[in-house]
Amino acid sequence: MNRGPRAAAPPVRLALGIAALAAGAFAMGASVLFVRLAEVGPFASAFWRTALALPVLLVWALAAEGRRALVxxxxxxxxxxxxxxxxxxxxxxxxxxxxxxxxxxxxxxxxxxxxxxxxxxxxxxxxxxxxxxxxxxxxxxxxxxxxxxxxxxxxxxxxxxxxxxxxxxxxxxxxxxxx
Structure with missing residues (x-):
């Protein structure tokens, strides 16, 4: 069975990938409106967007890479x-x-x-x-x-x-x- 980079993804994995892509595109598109509607300045908005994502991304990185993710x-x-x-x-x-x-x-x-x-x-x-x-x-x-x-x-x-x-x-x- 071919498991190289061009191998077909299993249907469930493909569906999850498409769903994640659609959710990401929606979130990025909606972010413009949220920045406009925010009651804080542009830099505070940018800071909080990343600061609130940091714990989730840190857990994800540690799960995927272990301690190596910290360096x-x-x-x-x-x-x-x-x-x-x-x-x-x-x-x-x-x-x-x-x-x-x-x-x-x-x-x-x-x-x-x-x-x-x-x-x-x-x-x-x-x-x-x-x-x-x-x-x-x-x-x-x-x-x-x-x-x-x-x-x-x-x-x-x-x-x-x-x-x-x-x-x-x-x-x-x-x-x-x-x-």
């Missing part, structure tokens, strides 16, 4: 710094521009991942990657439609949305290295 390597620490930057600028973008602009600018992160992988890691960019990037951007455009607009009053928020994508891309690449 992160350099790439994991760097990923944490990039994630903090992502949250910092994401919350600024949510409050500094329209939800549509914040979302569409943040979804450019795959473009930055590919660009950094190519420039920094010297990874080859395949046609499949380019096609995936085109689909990603087309999907973001389709979701946002005509809601995306640039206004001088929101330029700092728009810039924060773009910086969010850059930090998330760096986080994604650092996590890949940490694994």
């Amino acid at each position: 992160p390597d350099r790439a994991a620490l760097l990923a944490g710094v990039f994630f903090a930057g992502d949250l910092f600028f994401w919350h600024l973008a949510i409050l500094g521009t329209s939800v549509a602009n914040a979302a569409v600018l943040a979804t450019t992160s795959p473009v930055w991942v590919a660009l950094f992988a190519w420039l920094v890691l010297r990874a080859a960019i395949t046609r499949a990657t380019l096609a995936g990037l085109a689909l990603c951007l087309a999907g973001a455009g389709a979701l946002i439609g005509r809601s995306f607009h640039l206004e001088p009053a929101h330029l700092l928020g728009d810039a924060a949305g773009l910086v969010t994508a850059i930090f998330f891309a760096a986080y994604f690449l650092a996590i890949g290295k940490a694994r």
Whole structure:
């Protein structure tokens, strides 16, 4: 029986994976609205989002890795710094521009991942990657439609949305290295 990376997942495991993916996508999508509705500032909101998740993630890491989980390597620490930057600028973008602009600018992160992988890691960019990037951007455009607009009053928020994508891309690449 083939148990390699391309082996088919058992139906229950596949269903759980799809459910987890859907729940994560819903939670990430709803987070924008919760940040807007929060009665605390953007940085307190970002802090509490991560602080409340920490105990659950710590138990999970200890169960999976044992004591080794308590000693992160350099790439994991760097990923944490990039994630903090992502949250910092994401919350600024949510409050500094329209939800549509914040979302569409943040979804450019795959473009930055590919660009950094190519420039920094010297990874080859395949046609499949380019096609995936085109689909990603087309999907973001389709979701946002005509809601995306640039206004001088929101330029700092728009810039924060773009910086969010850059930090998330760096986080994604650092996590890949940490694994």
